[in-house]
Amino acid sequence: MEEDLFDRYSRQILFQPIGADGQKRLSGGYALVVGCGATGSASAGMLARAGVGRLKIIDRDFLEKSNLQRQSLFNEEDLQANLPKAILAERNLGRINSSIKIEGVVADLNPSNIEKLAAGADVILDGTDNFDTRFLINDYSLKTRTPWVYTACVGSQGMLMNIVPGETPCLRCLMDGSPPAGSLPTCETAGILGPTAQLVGAIQATEALKTLTGHRDRLIKGLVRVDTWTWEFRELDLSDVRPEDCPACAQGRYDFLQARSGMMTSILCGSNAVQVVPPNGSKIELKGLAERLHSAHGPGGIDDLSYNSHLLRFRLIDRNIEMTVFPDGRAIIQGTKETSTARDLYSKYIGM
Ligand SMILES: [Zn+2]
The missing domain is CATH 3.30.310 (TATA-Binding Protein)
Known part of the structure; x- marks a missing residue:
């Protein structure tokens, strides 16, 4: 390993499960972060610092003042720039680590572009705020055998789950389709605490590091639920979930990937x-x-x-x-x- 690489990542290389070999694997790894809000900002920043060789950030939105409370990749100067978040994320991540390949893509991830935009990713990190995109990622993941990490945050509560095709249940094993509009609290109705999203982003980035360094055996197997305000931390056991009943896992029906529509x-x-x-x-x-x-x-x-x-x-x-x-x-x-x-x-x- 080149000496400057060793200098830069020395504390991570000293961490035994990663070591020099894991660091080399990270350099050759490709992580896709979908959605650059609070959770996506946090995980993308951590993966850039860790030296993941290729990072792609897909986001459809532009930066607003109310984002600064929790979206750690952005600052007041960015607000003046009048630019999409993916462009700002690419620039700011490049300032964190200029030795890796970073691509910001301004797009709405949908059935018509996911196979092109996600091709080749070793792991997909969910930083989205909606179930339609998550089910789309889930279908793509199963079809291409790409692991992904589901997250959701609202108020002081966060959730996280690893989906490894062929090894774990998928999102559709747990629920068949998006919950009805208005049935769940959202960031808009219940607000969101910045530190909650940072915590969930940190766990998500850790899971991605495990996958990228070949330590899948260490991945969290259950569904994590955390409340940082009341301090409850639980991991729900998913061993009773039966993938053989799942339309996506068992029958190979990728309804969200196959959806075609007009406007x-x-x-x-x-x-x-x-x-x-x-x-x-x-x-x-x-x-x-x-x-x-x-x-x-x-x-x-x-x-x-x-x-x-x-x-x-x-x-x-x-x-x-x-x-x-x-x-x-x-x-x-x-x-x-x-x-x-x-x-x-x-x-x-x-x-x-
Ligand atoms: Zn399934």
């Missing part, structure tokens, strides 16, 4: 906003869109139009609505939770 909308957790995703393969040239929108000034029109190469943003005059458009055709419409309103606004101002 999709989803309400974003933690903000009064809806994301609109146009049909597969749509691309938007932001400069051209800016020119078209520019002529829409005036009553009923738009204001505060700004754009850079990563996003375009404007406000609707007379309405408390702000729209942010990305080159992949997606838009985040803030100021509404109505998916039908969001679709209408998308059609009216962006077209499709």
Whole structure:
């Protein structure tokens, strides 16, 4: 091992289960972090410090002031930059460790792009805030035999579970499909404590390090539930869960991966906003869109139009609505939770 590598990671190499061999494995490893909120920020930062050779961060959103309370990869300076979180994460992770390959991808992970975006990952870390994406990751994981680490955080509570295809139950073994909208507390209704997400992110990063260094036998086998406020820490035994009853594990039905759709909308957790995703393969040239929108000034029109190469943003005059458009055709419409309103606004101002 090169001497400077040894210097940099010496304390981790001294940790016997990793050692020089484990460090080399980490250098050759590829971890994919889906969602760069509080948990994703924490795990991605730790994996970058640990020297995981390739890190990809996928996130669909842009940075907002209320993120700074818990999303440890970002700071006040980033807020001024008006950039998507994936771009900021790539830059800030590069400042933590410039010797590894880091890729920030601004995208909504969905059935049409997951096989391309996740290809080759050795482990997938769930930093998402919704079950549709988690079930999609679960399908992809089973199909490609890629281990992933499920997490969820709300209030002072966190959950975590390793899914190793062929060895452990999967997410669908535990529940068949997303819980009904509004049935669970969310970051928006129950808030979230920064330290809770840091803790869950730390456990998640540790599990990824075990997988990447070939220590799968050390992975947590149960479903971890923690409450950092009341201090309860439990590991639920999953040995009674029967994968032979699971449509994904047992029958190989990857319903979430096979879903095909036209325009999709989803309400974003933690903000009064809806994301609109146009049909597969749509691309938007932001400069051209800016020119078209520019002529829409005036009553009923738009204001505060700004754009850079990563996003375009404007406000609707007379309405408390702000729209942010990305080159992949997606838009985040803030100021509404109505998916039908969001679709209408998308059609009216962006077209499709
Ligand atoms: Zn299953």
